[in-house]
Amino acid sequence: xxxxxxxxxxxxxxxxxxxxxxxxxxxxxxxxxxxxxxxxxxxxxxxxxxxxxxxxxxxxxxxxxxxxxxxxxxxxxxxxxxxxxxxxxxxxxxxxxxxxxxxxxxxxxxxxxxxxxxxxxxxxxxxxxxxxxxxxxxxxxxxxxxxxxxxxxxxxxxxxxxxxxxxxxxxxxxxxxxxxxxxxxxxxxxxxxxxxxxxxxxxxxxxxxxxxxxxxxxxxxxxxxxxxxxxxxxxxxxxxxxxxxxxxxxxxxxxxxxxxxxxxxxxxxxxxxxxxxxxxxxxxxxxxxxxxxxxxxxxxxxxxxxxxxxxxxxxxxxxxxxxxxxxxxxxxxxxxxxxxxxxxxxxxxxxxxxxxxxxxxxxxxxxxxxxxxxxxxxxxxxxxxxxxxxxxxxxxxxxxxxxxxxxxxxxxxxxxxxxxxxxxxx
Numbered sequence: 001x002x003x004x005x006x007x008x009x010x011x012x013x014x015x016x017x018x019x020x021x022x023x024x025x026x027x028x029x030x031x032x033x034x035x036x037x038x039x040x041x042x043x044x045x046x047x048x049x050x051x052x053x054x055x056x057x058x059x060x061x062x063x064x065x066x067x068x069x070x071x072x073x074x075x076x077x078x079x080x081x082x083x084x085x086x087x088x089x090x091x092x093x094x095x096x097x098x099x100x101x102x103x104x105x106x107x108x109x110x111x112x113x114x115x116x117x118x119x120x121x122x123x124x125x126x127x128x129x130x131x132x133x134x135x136x137x138x139x140x141x142x143x144x145x146x147x148x149x150x151x152x153x154x155x156x157x158x159x160x161x162x163x164x165x166x167x168x169x170x171x172x173x174x175x176x177x178x179x180x181x182x183x184x185x186x187x188x189x190x191x192x193x194x195x196x197x198x199x200x201x202x203x204x205x206x207x208x209x210x211x212x213x214x215x216x217x218x219x220x221x222x223x224x225x226x227x228x229x230x231x232x233x234x235x236x237x238x239x240x241x242x243x244x245x246x247x248x249x250x251x252x253x254x255x256x257x258x259x260x261x262x263x264x265x266x267x268x269x270x271x272x273x274x275x276x277x278x279x280x281x282x283x284x285x286x287x288x289x290x291x292x293x294x295x296x297x298x299x300x301x302x303x304x305x306x307x308x309x310x311x312x313x314x315x316x317x318x319x320x321x322x323x324x325x326x327x328x329x330x331x332x333x334x335x336x337x338x339x340x341x342x343x344x345x346x347x348x349x350x351x352x353x354x355x356x357x358x359x360x361x362x363x364x365x366x367x368x369x370x371x372x373x374x375x376x377x378x379x380x381x382x383x384x385x386x387x388x389x390x391x392x393x394x395x396x397x398x399x400x401x402x403x404x405x406x407x408x409x410x411x412x413x414x415x416x417x418x419x420x421x422x423x424x425x426x
Contacts, residue, residue: 012282013152014145014284016152017145018140020140021137021140021141023194023198024137025156026190029163032157033160033164034184036163037164037171038183040172041179041181042181048177049111049112060363060367062123064361065120065364066126067127067360071355071357072217072220073353075349075354075356076353078348079216079348083136084199086128086132087136088192090126092188093125094122095189098184098185101115102185104118127353127356131349135340135348135349135352143288146337146340147288147289147333147334148287150284151280151337155280158276158329168180220351223350223351224350230342231397232294232393232400233336233338233339233355235393236335236394237332238358239393241359241363241366242389245367248370249379250265252374252379253379256378258311259314260314268317271322272321272322272325275321275323275326276325276329278326279326279330283329288341290338290404292401294338295394297327297334299395300327304320304323305328305384305390306387307387308321308383309381310384336355338404370386
């Protein structure tokens with residue numbers, strides 16, 4: 001693989017030197033695991049109510065569709081209001097919605113339509129929460145430590161994919177889906193405590209100083225599309241949705257093409273996770289990425305995914321899946337960091353709103369496309385097509401990303417000032 005230009009960082013865990021981010025990181029492990037735990041309970045409840053796979057797909061679509069439709073508008077809120085206060089509102093909304101699910105399940109009043117409605121409302125809240133949370137991280141750690149923080153967020157996601165299903169399975173066995181929903185509601189208390197205790201050095205404009213104006217969301221969309229590096233990164237993010245829709249292609253490849261049982265499918269997912277963890281840590285260790293590096297990683301991700309699809313044996317598939325996890329997480333972490341670093345400060349929230357529209361907002365679309373292709377041509381073809389889509393996105397932005405080779409130097413005083421953040425005195 002060609003050398004990937006980067007600005008060397010002081011260490012993969014340097015963002016954890018900031019007390020506020022250290023607390024936020026721990027809270028996000030709990031919160032992300034709670035979200036996955038709730039999804040386990042919701043899926044189980046839907047199967048108990050109807051037993052139809054299509055209802056599971058609708059449940060996922062209801063959660064992600066608001067992100068796809070409203071990402072740029074929701075990201076605009078992060079540009080014009082105090083982000084810390086906005087996150088307090090979103091966390092409280094998540095708690096309320098989880099408690100609604102708890103009450104519906106406990107009373108036996110849950111129906112598929114009510115679950116779809118609550119999931120859609122959760123998706124609408126997440127459309128605001130996701131970009132705000134990402135910009136808030138920069139508020140906490142500064143530009144110098146951003147690559148470390150974004151990479152460690154991938155560690156959080158992968159940890160939640162292990163902890164969440166495990167906790168969900170135990171709670172389902174002991175108490176049923178009601179306990180899964182209650183656990184998710186409780187998991188948001190940790191982020192709320194951090195938001196109350198650790199105000200960042202900066203948290204966006206003071207409320208009212210950046211008044212709302214018409215066309216702000218369209219301005220964000222135009223800005224991303226007219227900025228070659230940002231546009232290329234967002235296209236790569238959208239294309240990788242096929243890969244990160246693990247519930248669509250992964251079980252089909254394991255069972256239909258490689259003759260595995262449930263344990264083999266679980267092992268395939270585990271191999272992806274085992275590769276993803278070091279991929280995130282490498283991205284953090286290398287520091288600030290460049291477009292030239294992102295394009296190479298995106299192309300490598302597409303090739304690795306296609307090779308995984310054409311693995312002749314289970315052993316080869318396990319190895320190829322680990323490689324795919326490694327390069328894909330490294331790629332998406334680098335691209336996300338680059339988007340945050342290159343976006344204009346006054347448009348950063350809207351830029352990240354567009355990013356969330358692409359990933360995970362496009363996941364229902366890419367998932368349906370991949371599933372349709374897999375049904376007609378096989379899961380191997382679905383994997384190969386997914387890899388080709390990522391490679392095409394990389395090639396489409398090859399020239400634009402290649403021009404971005406030298407990382408921007410981070411402002412000198414900001415990281416040191418942020419590192420001194422201490423709990424608020426109340």
